[in-house]
Ligand SMILES: Cc1ncc(C[n+]2csc(CCOP(=O)(O)OP(=O)(O)O)c2C)c(N)n1
């Protein structure tokens with residue numbers, strides 16, 4: 021039968037190490053949450069993430085069904101598989117939540133983000149910025165003699181890549197919407 | 207047909223239509239219209255507490271002892287913030303409550319008006335759901351929805367914040383049958399294929415155990431009945447969390463006693479060594495699991511729970527069954543019986559032999575004394591003298607709470623009310639008031655520590671006013687006993703602020719409120735004193751002076767696994783690693 025006496029220092033782990041039970045694998049998941057469009061619903065979702073120590077990489081929200089008063093919240097989050105499962109279960113518990121979809125595991129999906137970039141500069145740098153914007157299919161939505169505002173849509177990776185290229189060319193300000201995502205197919 | 211009425215009248219009408227007959231509350235400016243309506247009717251009884259925290263705990267006691275939702279009415283600002291501890295307590299322990307708060311008029315919201323607080327903001331994380339109702343026409347729907355949400359699925363507290371102008375304005379009242387209660391409808395039936403798999407596991411288990419919790423009690427009396435049938439028919443041993451005590455009777459032959467940090471040796475050892483664990487309405491709380499990576503290492507784990515987030519949160523479960531305990535147990539019994547009621551008889555016999563060896567250690571043994579009252583002895587005598595009565599027990603939080611769970615026997619569900627998840631000192635006294643309101647003829651005893659009891663002692667006024675004969679059985683060790691125990695074991699006996707200094711004379715205190723006070727310090731006089739308490743028709747404070755430095759055993763120190771329990775004083779030398787000391 022097992023020992024009854026505990027030696028000093030033998031207690032290694034405890035329930036308090038739960039946060040990261042298999043700390044090795046951190047995954048990124050895109051969740052689509054359909055909610056009643058009512059006061060405070062976003063605060064409930066955000067409060068859940070902050071209160072339980074989950075990460076939010078990106079979050080977008082807007083009404084998608086005016087008649088049914090439904091909004092769609094798209095959240096990109098990271099965590100171990102167990103934490104991701106908890107996040108989904110916890111979201112499902114919020115009363116105004118109708119559906120929780122994990123687009124990362126529910127088959128193929130498309131993700132898009134819109135961003136605005138202000139790039140200021142003159143001469144060669146200005147020409148190079150315009151040339152790269154063209155390659156990335158970014159539109160010029162405002163321009164002065166010393167600056168452009170580009171509008172770009174794409175995956176978060178594409179937008180990140182564009183940002184890296186613009187930085188040495190005079191990038192002064194960025195605004196990003198966060199990810200909107202849908203599953204593919206009918 | 208809808209009727210026009212003021213928002214304030216709607217509140218009272220909706221409560222009547224929901225079958226509510228008691229409200230625990232405290233008035234103030236922002237709820238005066240509702241109080242005016244309460245004044246003008248006789249169907250709903252209002253219990254005036256002495257502090258809003260008391261109102262919420264009383265409503266919890268009412269809810270837990272009846273299975274019906276508890277209802278609370280408090281004012282805006284400080285009334286609402288005083289309710290926060292009770293709401294959090296009810297959320298942690300899954301207690302259905304509907305709490306009404308007054309709010310400043312809609313046109314003043316956001317102006318820092320007098321007694322304005324962002325009540326829905328403050329209570330969002332400590333309610334199952336809450337609503338700020340800005341339009342009288344929506345009020346009755348929201349109230350009916352509130353009752354629906356509080357009582358369905360995993361129960362919990364909800365709050366409705368009603369601005370004063372909404373209470374005064376006229377609007378259309380919708381009765382419950384016509385109300386729009388939203389899309390919330392948790393699934394009750396469990397997946398048949400999985401239930402069949404569980405039946406299969408039951409048939410093949412060699413060392414099974416039922417691990418049950420508050421979810422069984424929340425599911426209703428039928429669930430406890432089905433559990434009893436299943437346990438007796440399979441012959442499997444059963445243990446329970448603090449929250450689940452009474453679902454299976456303490457006198458039942460398969461009962462192993464409570465498990466967990468201060469649970470029984472046989473219960474924890476059986477959990478550790480089992481090959482099949484069937485968790486029913488229990489959530490693998492850290493007080494239960496101890497060190498998680500050594501938790502029951504060789505078992506297949508099945509879990510029945512209505513809350514998906516309780517499954518695989520802490521412990522990996524092999525066979526999760528999402529559904530209401532009562533519904534799932536009904537199906538499980540049907541399926542298991544239809545397959546021929548099979549179990550591994552020989553293996554079970556061996557398993558019980560092992561369990562009997564563990565039982566033989568008699569883990570609750572303590573050294574009694576003829577000079578001072580040992581707290582365990584006091585509870586044994588209380589048990590002996592009240593066991594056969596129509597009895598409800600509440601507790602405060604601390605050593606006395608754990609001893610109550612160890613030494614009192616609970617034969618039926620809804621008979622034991624204690625703050626499990628939040629561990630709220632000050633819970634027990636107001637909870638006992640709520641229980642007594644629900645069961646006027648029953649014997650209601652709050653097993654208390656002197657420090658906890660002082661946290662809501664103002665409720666003595668409530669007990670006196672409403673002639674509620676609640677018995678306050680205070681195990682007075684003049685210490686914050688549980689804190690002191692941890693300081694002894696983990697902090698080198700440095701007793702930092704764990705004394706109860708300047709204690710009142712409890713007898714005089716009782717008398718000051720028109721209640722009865724009894725003090726007892728002599729083990730020989732204990733029985734007579736308890737009988738005197740039981741025979742008094744009115745509230746009693748029983749000041750039971752007990753051994754000051756008694757420790758509560760068995761104990762699984764924080765950070766240790768189930769099979770490394772401290773059984774008594776001799777085990778406590780140098781036992782807890784540095785890592786254990788950072789855990790609560
Ligand atoms: C509101 C609150 N504050 C602090 C604590 C921490 N705490 C847990 S038990 C305890 C001591 C309780 O003392 P007492 O009520 O006399 O019970 P005893 O342990 O002596 O039986 C304390 C301070 C708590 N649980 N609740």
Ligand SMILES: [Mg+2]
Nearest residue numbers: 655656685687
């Ligand atoms: Mg004490």
